[in-house]
Amino acid sequence: MYRYNEIDRRLVRERVVQFRDQVRRHLAGELSADAFRPLRLQNGLYIERHGPMLRIAVPYGQLSSKQLRTLARITRSYDRGVGHFSTRHNLQLNWVRLDQAPDILAELAKVDMHAIQTSGACIRNVTTDPLAGVSPQEVADPRPWAEILRQWSTLHPEFAYLPRKFKVAFSGGPDDAANLRIHDLGLQLVRSAAGELGFRVLVGGGLGRTPILAKALRDFLPWRHLLTYTEAILRIFNLHGRRDKLHKARIKILVEALGVEEFARQVEAEWAQLKDGPATLTEAEASRVAAHFEAPEYETLPKLDAGFEFARRHDRQFAAWVAHNVHEHRVPGYVAVTLSLKAPGRAPGDATSEQMEAAADLAERFGFAEIRTTQTQNLLLPDVMKRDLFNLWQLARNAGLATPGAGLINDIVACPGGDYCSLALARSIPLAQAIQQRFAGIAVQQDIGALRLNISGCMNACGHHHVGSIGVLGVDKHGAEFYQITLGGATGLEAALGKVIGPAVAAADVPGVIERLVDNYRLCRRPRERFIDTLQRVGPESFQAAAYGNTPTIEREAANG
């Protein structure tokens, strides 16, 4: 992974000094709340329901075990011992004190971490696929490019006060586990016919109040032009994006208003002025950064491991965990492992300090001391030998990190919701827990199969409800918490936005509605058809009818038979 040099460290330290002085001036009354607001946001500090929330960046989701131990310690000393891993490679602490925020940032700086630009109208933390570098399919490792963009966007003087936030994601291609199409800027690694490495560029995606999927801006951008082309896009956005209304200010609105062809024309015209200029990447810089992501020293292993196969056949619980939480690796004998943060009864994405330390232990013992955070609010160990899996599983289970069923219905993605967030109109966490209870038991979840269930507490869509196979959105109905249900959202290559199925329902009714949707799928499905496939084949009508109970109650047993 990327190791900071002296200049990287100095910049992060100088940022801490700058912010400490800003906090001091704010507390001394020299800096008004309004003037302080954008400054604290660009250091990840929100003022939430219970007080400040600090959002710490985990750039492109990569952590060393040492960094994770520091996060555990900070969570214990400055918060209440629980941190929340968000969908965008951030760790959120909900109970920090404003006057201690600079101390936390100073602790982070000691392990080459920061909270720079994790909020505010600027270029946010860069995201990617949690299997980057180990995926058997990828065209190239996206991490070096994500790091190059991290450096370029960090403390960028021209783009700190954009019309609105700007989120960039990289995908190693050809599939799209990074969900490029819900980002302001998506960069997918591709090779040209001549074998040259470059990017397919997507622009103008985003969820929130006006969900839009990103559109192709350019089919091939040679890698050298990554920064100049991005600069051209950002300049057009900075100068011409709307600033009159907050919810009209994302680049997606500008792209829609101009049309992607006209937007592309403006970008190309701006880029013509920058192309081949000094910001053009060099071979030397690309290889300097890439060297930080060289593969660790893998052992030469057979593709099959007898001990692993034996354990899988003889321990059904282990087998159930392996079936969904263990992922293919490009090196024979190795796998990547999801450490689930979806234990029943816990808020999705939450991890205690002890769990963070346990994950760091596992990474040191069974991996190369490296941990990833995922868009589905879990942790992931990228390099585990198959022969260690059974041991790892037992230890992970003790730490509450081995909830099986990653990618199944109970692997719910949820924002912190009304329990913490001051924007939320409804709570997400108790609802997630109620749904998880309804579908308790791995056998039930496996029978339902691949299904993304996403919950957002408000239109801002931090729980990405639009791209859930089933999405749940909190709304306010005369002061009561109600939830709108959407169907048919999808991520990655098949990205689609879910459609609302009907009137919002009360919190207590949501698990029942979801159960009836699932039952309808079980009734209609063909062999090996996923929820989303059945929905696409038969259309939403029978689901809508089932959801609101207009059809005879479906017997679960009958449906299963």
Place this chain on the structure above:
Amino acid sequence: MAKIIKNREIVADDWKTLTLAANETAETVRLPFGPVLVPLAVWRARKSDLIHREWEHGHALGIWLGPRDDPADIAAELDDFSVVAVHFPLASDGRGYSIATLLRSRYGYRGELRAFGAVGHDQIHYLQRVGFDSYVVDAPERAVAGLDDFSESYQAAANQPLPLFRRRGAVA
């Protein structure tokens, strides 16, 4: 006389900034005595008046741009101005940073580039990076420290045309 930060020093400043009131027009507004920064509309409407003042009275020419103004409109005339100022109506309105970048890096403006409006201690480091060299701020004696918030930068910008990776060579 007001104090501003200019070339890192606190200096007295005698430029007046002309803004059009609701009942005034660019064609008829009275130009104040002395050096004056005029809005783009006044420059367009009164170019000959303003140039005449410079010839007759030695009042240097100055202009200010708002966030909606396109610096391309004055690109051909930049040599005429002693000061180009950029207005920031809100600290959160970052268009002025791109306007400055274009003035310096694309149109080659070398004169004084001044930021005024909702800018201060916490903005002037980035303002300096995109090419400003004077700043109208509250408490300039204290705010000037903000210029040195960071000692290095990754990106190319107007005050450092080479990105870090081209300055440190092949290895770091």
